[in-house]
Amino acid sequence: MIVITGATGSIGRALVARLHGQDVLAVSRKPADMGVRHAVGDFTSPETIGGLLSPGDRLFLNSSPFPGWAGRLNEVIDRAAKAGVAQIVSVSVRDAAPGASLSAGPHGEIDEHLRASGVPHAILQPTGFMQNLIGDLRGGDRFHGAWGGGGMNYIDARDIAAVAAALLTRPVGASESYLLTGPESPTHEEIAATMTSVLGRPIAYVDLPVPEMAARLAGQGVPEPFATELATAHATLGETGWAEITTTVEEVTGRPPHTLADFLADHAAAFAPAG
Ligand SMILES: NC(=O)c1ccc[n+]([C@@H]2O[C@H](COP(=O)([O-])OP(=O)(O)OC[C@H]3O[C@@H](n4cnc5c(N)ncnc54)[C@H](OP(=O)(O)O)[C@@H]3O)[C@@H](O)[C@H]2O)c1
The missing domain is CATH 3.90.25.10 (UDP-galactose 4-epimerase, domain 1)
Known part of the structure; x- marks a missing residue:
């Protein structure tokens, strides 16, 4: 099963649309009719998302920032590792690093936690x-x-979704970070x-x-x-x-952004x- 958090967001909606027909579980804080199976989960209570995960699942990890957000997402990563999730594809930001300004700091903390988690992963680091x-x-x-x-x-957030869809549906590869640009x-x-x-x-x-x-x-x-x-x-x-422009979107998806x-x-x- 592919579990998509942040399913109602600009990336999540495009990702759900791309994965129609697959074994998908869309997750957001309120019930939502997205044309696929849906569950309610809230990162502020990490167990509500951890409890949805089973061995072999692939997890799309994405949320808009909220106070204490890095700690809560790191807790979900720990729960995913315990549950035996096969892969986590997460949304970070270009130049993420612990201590950096704005969301780049907490994103850097989450990226480091994921790299140390032992779970195979792909960290998407998009530009604006x-x-x-x-x-x-x-x-x-x-x-x-x-x-x-x-x-x-x-x-375009649709291109981030296209990269995520490709990474979540092909065999799990080596863990990597992907700098994504238009x-x-x-x-x-x-x-x-x-x-x-x-x-x-x-x-x-x-x-x-x-x-x-x-x-x-x-x-x-x-x-x-x-x-x-x-x-x-x-x-x-x-x-x-x-x-700086990268060619990563086209390399992963086969189509230019x-x-x-x-x-x-x-x-x-x-x-x-x-x-
Ligand atoms: N905007 C930029 O220029 C930019 C650039 C680089 C990286 N980013 C990163 O991109 C990510 C956001 O991407 P997006 O386009 O999907 O954002 P978005 O359109 O704002 O959607 C945010 C999603 O997060 C969910 N969410 C928020 N708080 C939650 C919580 N406590 N528990 C569960 N779900 C929660 C929302 O679901 P609900 O329906 O439950 O509200 C929604 O589905 C952030 O990590 C941001 O830092 C943004």
């Missing part, structure tokens, strides 16, 4: 998601950031130009100094110090770059003007 751009634009005609003029790589690393001005041409209305990118971007995020309800860390991460990544233009065309309704 194209899906973030939907929330950045919010149906408007401009979006803001502190990225500066450097290139930034975004990946096929291009545009500047945010270039992203705005692609949005303008694909979505058919003028869209601008507005670059702000870090303190102004942090204040803007705080005004949108992002708590401090997270708002400042996030704005700082924009500027740092914009300078030093999450720009979606371009930004593909993604925008497929999600045009989500980018439609608000109101």
